[in-house]
Amino acid sequence: MKRGTLETLSGPDADGASYVLEEQIGHLLRRAHQRHTSLFQEKIGDIQLTPLQFAALIKLRDVDEVSQNQLGRMTAMDAATMQGVIHRLLARGLIERKRDSADRRRLQLSLSRSGQALVDECADIGNEISEQTLAPLEPEDRRLFLDMLSRLSF
Amino acid sequence: MKRGTLETLSGPDADGASYVLEEQIGHLLRRAHQRHTSLFQEKIGDIQLTPLQFAALIKLRDVDEVSQNQLGRMTAMDAATMQGVIHRLLARGLIERKRDSADRRRLQLSLSRSGQALVDECADIGNEISEQTLAPLEPEDRRLFLDMLSRLSF
DNA sequence: CGGCCATCGTTCGTGTACAAACAATCGGGC
DNA sequence: GCCCGATTGTTTGTACACGAACGATGGCCG
Numbered sequence: 001m002k003r004g005t006l007e008t009l010s011g012p013d014a015d016g017a018s019y020v021l022e023e024q025i026g027h028l029l030r031r032a033h034q035r036h037t038s039l040f041q042e043k044i045g046d047i048q049l050t051p052l053q054f055a056a057l058i059k060l061r062d063v064d065e066v067s068q069n070q071l072g073r074m075t076a077m078d079a080a081t082m083q084g085v086i087h088r089l090l091a092r093g094l095i096e097r098k099r100d101s102a103d104r105r106r107l108q109l110s111l112s113r114s115g116q117a118l119v120d121e122c123a124d125i126g127n128e129i130s131e132q133t134l135a136p137l138e139p140e141d142r143r144l145f146l147d148m149l150s151r152l153s154f
Numbered sequence: 155m156k157r158g159t160l161e162t163l164s165g166p167d168a169d170g171a172s173y174v175l176e177e178q179i180g181h182l183l184r185r186a187h188q189r190h191t192s193l194f195q196e197k198i199g200d201i202q203l204t205p206l207q208f209a210a211l212i213k214l215r216d217v218d219e220v221s222q223n224q225l226g227r228m229t230a231m232d233a234a235t236m237q238g239v240i241h242r243l244l245a246r247g248l249i250e251r252k253r254d255s256a257d258r259r260r261l262q263l264s265l266s267r268s269g270q271a272l273v274d275e276c277a278d279i280g281n282e283i284s285e286q287t288l289a290p291l292e293p294e295d296r297r298l299f300l301d302m303l304s305r306l307s308f
Numbered sequence: 309c310g311g312c313c314a315t316c317g318t319t320c321g322t323g324t325a326c327a328a329a330c331a332a333t334c335g336g337g338c
Numbered sequence: 339g340c341c342c343g344a345t346t347g348t349t350t351g352t353a354c355a356c357g358a359a360c361g362a363t364g365g366c367c368g
Contacts, residue, residue, distance in 0.1 A: 018277075018281070019277045019281060021209055023304075024284050025303070026191070026205055026284065026287060027205075028307050029186050029190055030205070030230065031307035032183050032307045034307075034326095035308050036179065037326095051181075052354065055181060062175075067316075068316075069315075069316060075175070075181075076184065078355060078356050079316080079317070079356095080318080080319080080357085080358095081353095081354060081356075083319085084353065104363065104364085105315070105316040105317070105362065105364070107316085123173045127173060129180070130178050130179050133180060134179055136305040136306055137302055137305060145299070145302050148295060149179070149182045149183070149186055150182050152291070153185035154185060154189050191355085191356095204323065205324095221346075223345080231324090232325060232327090233326095233348085234325080234349080235324060236347090238325095242322095242323085257345095257346085259332065259333045259345070259346040260333095260346065260347085
């Protein structure tokens, strides 16, 4: 009855059928990332920071003052995504924002006093989270894994 | 061994200040996942499927008929997340949905005719995408990497 | 000087991701 | 039979993720 593409129906040949979702890199990356954010939420507890918010705070601690777009590049966030993150951090008073007098397009970001305190308080937790995420691997494999993973990140 | 809180505000020794964002597993997982979805979009092109939509279609091809929650577990999707994915696939006529007569809570999902055709067409592209995502690694390292990664996924 | 293009921040629309609450239904224990 | 707890699907609210378009500014070049 069906014509056109002759070989359409389910030949037992092992081409298309060989796509096993559970073995695909994309699926595994997504699940590993899910597990990490889950661990992050659990460990960060009452502090109520998301991984992205934490990343932004850490970077601000490292560089002191940057514009929104710069911070976005440092943390691999889209300019649109930054909007949300920045507004939530501003609303909690963890960062401050002021116009750059030299380049009036820019908004310079910096840690507030309480933001600084929070980062100092959380840095150790951050390391714990990373360690716990890697826990299923043998300690001697972790460095290798991170090296390989970083090669897959742009 | 001391598991107390005493050394939490320790100096710039090994912990606190040494949190380098670019070396954290969570950040790397996120960036690798970003790169993968970017490659996916590019390769899938006009077909306009997202990784999740593709995963759902692939699983439906494998199992023929399942309920929404079952499919969600197979593809690691939240029940709420499934809603969106399913509605978009329904809107494009790629899947069909009908009440289970035995258990009237359930909605049984299955591939439509055009959904079946689309999956057959895309399976090869899926393999290409996975291969290209892994391209930065030496071929002999890829299996090892996938093994380690899968251990980090729940 | 005046265009021209890049950059900066913003908004909108679409698509994950998940917690939390909900009605409907099922199953088991009594 | 009936009640109770579990499961199924749904909605709401919050938070990433990114393409696309926009106004405002800045640097450059002719």
